[in-house]
Amino acid sequence: MVEIFARDLRMGESARWRDGRFWMCDWLAGEVLSFASDGERTVEARFSGLPASIDWLPDGRRVLTTPDGVLVDGEAYADGGFNEVVVDRWGRCWVDMPGSMPWEERRPGVVAVVHPDGATEVVDDDVWFPNGMAIIDETTLVVAESHADRLTAWTIGPDGRATDRRTWAALPEGSAPDGICADASGAVWFASVPLQACVRVASGGAELERVEVDRGAFSCVLGGDDGHTLYVVANRYGQEGASDGVVLTERVSVPAAGPG
Template identity: 45%
Template sequence: MRISSGDKPYIVMEGLAFGESPRWHDGRLWVCNWGTGEIIAVDAGGSRKIMLTIPAVLPYSIDWLPDGRLLVVSGREGLLLRQEADGSLVIHADLRGLSKSPWNEIVVDGRGNIYVNGGGPAPATGQHFGPGTIVLVTPDGAVRQVADTIAFANGMAVTPDNKTLIIAESHANRLTAFDIAADGSLSNRRTWADLDGYPDGICLDADGAVWYADVPNKHCVRVREGGDVLQTVTADRGCFACMLGAADRKTLFITAAEWRGFEHMTSEARTGQVLGIEAPAPSVGWPG
């Protein structure tokens, strides 16, 4: 069954270089403004504030530890950074020895386990990314790889019971699920949904569905396990990531921008937007 949204999303924020890794935290939507090093938060009234500027251009992504400290994946530098109470950034985990490719996305589950993806072997000639990997950083600081051969590792989400991790494999046109063991290890790899598209950022809702953003198809799609499409929200530019938020957690926020290829991701064009639209079910799980 396919139900297309009859409403067009509205603009929450514009003038971004390249919005990515949206997160709803502490009553505001946080967005990584790739190409500038900025991490921006916007409140319900539309007021925006640069919360932090980091020494990275792209990719970088964010989430929070259970104690509220911000984590930032500095992708090309191979570092997971942590912001301390005084605002300073320190190294939380060093990932440089685990990959020759940039790191991409992060999710922290309800037990404080940190999953970071991307990375993997060096890309082949003419490619921008090699086969991806997922690493786990446990609360005691140990780092280990828990999955590999991911076909362009992108958005991740963890179910509310902390038992399943879902990852977008953009180049395989699918969402893939893993069981999460008590020690954070991943097993029972399986296809959660085959897709007619290229999933990028994802988020979970209370009906058990996943929203995924799709750059080349310029839309955000809600699917259930197995691949049935429940709803589609279209835009006039590529959709890179999505997150449910607002007071009732039922606003779908979409980061969108005109896509001109990897070589032009850091251009001076400011086509990045955050779009919003009412969703049928609230956010659950993590991120968020």
């Protein structure tokens, strides 16, 4: 049964699980938030402008993408504004940025990599509204293409190259995958605003599980003490934008891919 974990958010995004706490960005409040298991929240950082996303380097430093660049523990790390970020085992930050906003004429966006020295390299510039990102088995980068209704994958390695681009999962028309996360089986959960749901799919696109919510699902992550809790960041979304954000939870069948 879906339960409310947190209320009174303006526009939640970038769901993460780290060190026994649920983390997220409230885009319109300009806050990075973390939550204890009882829902008590802490403002961990503040930012201005959109979009913003978080992850952590292998040494534990927090990465925050902002419109002005990539910050590590609040210090400038790399230039360029990016939407999402996921960090690989070698400390590289994989980032993306749409080429157009939802209300504009559609143009392809980019997937890029920020190397440990801060240098940024575009690895693909034909990605249709790149959105949520996840890494499976340390070597498969998966990116949600919201405007193409698919999850796209690349093989990555210690050299920072992304090769063998392929469709990881073709999704039904109108799915518009947003935030994603992987589980221990190698399946991927994707959040969908138009479906008002989070859907778990296998490689190839077969639907395995679904959690329906009462508003647009923007991002999701697996966490909790045993990794079986799906946290869903959801907002009402219409012509005036996003509002009335909540974090919802549901117990699911397969746990997170690894410790958070």
